[in-house]
Amino acid sequence: MSEVRDEWPLYEIFVRGKRGLNHVHVGSLHAADDEMALRHARDVYTRRNEGVSIWAVRSDQIAASSPDEKDPLFAPAGDKVYRHPTFYDIPDDVPHM
Amino acid sequence: MAGHETDHEAVYDEALLGGDATHWAFGTSFEDPLAGVDTTVPADVDPAELASYCLMLGDDALVYSHRLSEWCSRAPDLEEDIALANIALDLLGQARLLLARAAASDPGAVPVLPEGSPVPPEDALAFFRGDHEFRSTRLVEGRDGDFAVTVARLLLFSTWRLALLERLRESRDPVLAAIAAKGVKEVTYHRDYAGRWFLTLARGTEESRSRLLAALPDVWAFHDELFISHEIERAMAAAGVGVDPGDVADEVGVVLDEVLSVSGVDRPEVPQVGPVARGRGRDGRHTEELSHLLAEMQSVARAHPLGRW
Numbered sequence: 169m170s171e172v173r174d175e176w177p178l179y180e181i182f183v184r185g186k187r188g189l190n191h192v193h194v195g196s197l198h199a200a201d202d203e204m205a206l207r208h209a210r211d212v213y214t215r216r217n218e219g220v221s222i223w224a225v226r227s228d229q230i231a232a233s234s235p236d237e238k239d240p241l242f243a244p245a246g247d248k249v250y251r252h253p254t255f256y257d258i259p260d261d262v263p264h265m
Numbered sequence: 266m267a268g269h270e271t272d273h274e275a276v277y278d279e280a281l282l283g284g285d286a287t288h289w290a291f292g293t294s295f296e297d298p299l300a301g302v303d304t305t306v307p308a309d310v311d312p313a314e315l316a317s318y319c320l321m322l323g324d325d326a327l328v329y330s331h332r333l334s335e336w337c338s339r340a341p342d343l344e345e346d347i348a349l350a351n352i353a354l355d356l357l358g359q360a361r362l363l364l365a366r367a368a369a370s371d372p373g374a375v376p377v378l379p380e381g382s383p384v385p386p387e388d389a390l391a392f393f394r395g396d397h398e399f400r401s402t403r404l405v406e407g408r409d410g411d412f413a414v415t416v417a418r419l420l421l422f423s424t425w426r427l428a429l430l431e432r433l434r435e436s437r438d439p440v441l442a443a444i445a446a447k448g449v450k451e452v453t454y455h456r457d458y459a460g461r462w463f464l465t466l467a468r469g470t471e472e473s474r475s476r477l478l479a480a481l482p483d484v485w486a487f488h489d490e491l492f493i494s495h496e497i498e499r500a501m502a503a504a505g506v507g508v509d510p511g512d513v514a515d516e517v518g519v520v521l522d523e524v525l526s527v528s529g530v531d532r533p534e535v536p537q538v539g540p541v542a543r544g545r546g547r548d549g550r551h552t553e554e555l556s557h558l559l560a561e562m563q564s565v566a567r568a569h570p571l572g573r574w
Contacts, residue, residue, distance in 0.1 A: 176342075197344055200465075207458070211348040217295055 179205040180230060181213055182223040189264060191223050199224075298362065298447040303439045306370050310506055315438065316371030317400065318501045320390070321547055322429070323363030324401035327391055328555065329422060330356035331562050332405065333415070341412055348458060349415070355451040362444045364390045369440075378570050392566035396549075396556045400495075403538065403546040404487035406555040413466055413476040417484040420459035424520050425491045427452040428513035437505040460524050467528035478530070485533040492517075495547035 176198040182191035194213045199205035205224035213219065233241060245251070306312050333353035340346035368375045368386030375386045376393035384392070404422060409415045430452055433445035466473040492514040494502075501507025525532055544550035566572075 198342065199344065204461075207461070208344040208348070211351050212344055215347070215351055 176200045176204075178227040179209075179224045180227050181205075181209040182225075183209070183213055183219040184221040185218055186220055191221065194218075196227060299440065299443055302443045304369065307437050307506070310438065310504055311500075312370045313374070314497055314500055315506060316367040316374045317497045318507045319363045319367035319370065319441070320374070321400040321402075321495070321498065322433075323360045323367060323390075324399045325405055325422075325426065326356040326363065327360035328399065328401045328558065329405035330354070330360060331558055332407075332409065333419075335409070336415070345412075352419070352455050352458065355448075355455070359444065359448050359451070360391070361387050362440075362447075366438075366440050366444070382570050383573050384566070384570065388566065392563045393570075396551055396559050398549060399551065399555060399559070400547050400549060401551075401555075402487070402490055403552055403555075404484070404491060406546075406552055406558060407483065407487075408554055411476055411480060413473070414480040414484060416459055416462040416466060417477065417480045419455060420463050420524060421484055421488065421491070421521070423452050423456040423459055424517050424524075425510070425513070427456050428517050428520075429508050429510065432508040432513065435505075436507065441506065456520075463524055464528045467530050481530070481533045482535040485535050486538045488533075489537040490545050493545065493547075498547070 177200075178196055179199055180196050181194050183194045184191045197205070197208050197212055199208045202224060206222055209222045209224050214222065306315060330353045333349050333356070336346060336349040336353075338346065340349055364387035365385075368390060372386070374390070376389045378384055378389055378393065404418065407414075407418065409418065427449065430445040430448045434442055434449060436442040436445065463477070466477040468474070492510050494509045494511045498507055498509055502509035502512070522532065538552075541550040
């Protein structure tokens with residue numbers, strides 16, 4: 169028998185729901201290639217009528233920030249409340265806010 | 266199989282979401298495949314024949330659904346486990362609609378249960394008929410055991426069923442046409458799934474290829490039966506209600522040859538399983554495997570004919 173990989177590569181799955189505006193991370197799964205990842209995602213994450221579009225991306229292709237960098241990256245934004253447009257009244261008929 | 270799918274929306278809307286589902290993007294807006302469909306049997310169609318025909322297509326789906334469901338928690342991977350369960354559920358849904366159509370068309374075909382039994386007619390047909398009353402083709406009742414057998418059987422079954430359902434969309438029975446329209450989308454995916462795995466196993470490792478080649482003869486021994494038409498099928502085809510399986514043999518062959526060719530596998534030439542007492546699956550003649558399958562599938566329902574589920 170030729171060499172068999174222990175496990176297929178990991179993929180991160182993003183699904184856009186019927187009423188959703190953007191793809192949302194729903195979880196991860198294993199697949200041998202991109203095509204299989206899309207089909208596995210269809211089977212695992214859209215079986216309750218959740219989705220109309222799927223993105224699958226190899227987990228090792230994602231650049232992620234490290235928890236060690238949390239303070240320098242995110243703490244400076246913590247006290248700058250004036251960056252939020254919180255002083256406006258949003259009219260009732262403005263959607264997706 | 267009891268019919269509660271119309272309650273799904275209510276569960277999501279009320280129980281989970283406090284009555285407001287509009288902000289929730291996932292898992293809502295389920296559709297009833299028979300919404301707005303005229304359920305009257307066309308005047309010139311024999312209701313008993315229509316019922317028998319619905320049982321044939323419905324039993325194929327029901328029996329095979331049960332076989333596929335045996336993979337639950339046993340498939341090679343979690344992802345395949347769910348994929349096979351999804352396929353089984355699609356077929357169970359088709360079976361339920363088809364058995365319900367059979368019951369509506371000919372109530373006399375439904376087994377009689379004790380007074381007060383809450384069992385709906387399609388469940389009575391599924392769980393209270395004997396093996397000789399099942400009209401499923403014999404391909405669907407065999408035990409798989411190996412994933413390669415499942416792939417080979419699913420390829421053969423879904424290619425054949427897709428060809429039938431594609432034509433059945435034009436049925437003069439509006440209910441059958443609607444069931445077929447729903448089923449075509451489902452079985453298209455099943456065939457895609459089987460075809461991809463067939464190619465993957467055939468051109469994968471030596472191990473996977475040898476398992477697939479070992480699986481083919483047992484499955485292919487039921488190939489010819491798929492295209493032998495029963496008199497009910499011929500009558501329904503002549504009435505513009507059903508499909509004569511003999512008419513789809515060529516197009517099914519083209520698809521199968523394509524998959525076999527890209528997979529580098531010769532078309533199996535194996536002796537076909539012959540008739541038993543001059544009958545085949547459509548006549549209620551089955552292999553022993555069906556009796557074992559039904560014994561397990563029906564035991565709980567039969568022990569509690571007054572049970573509520």
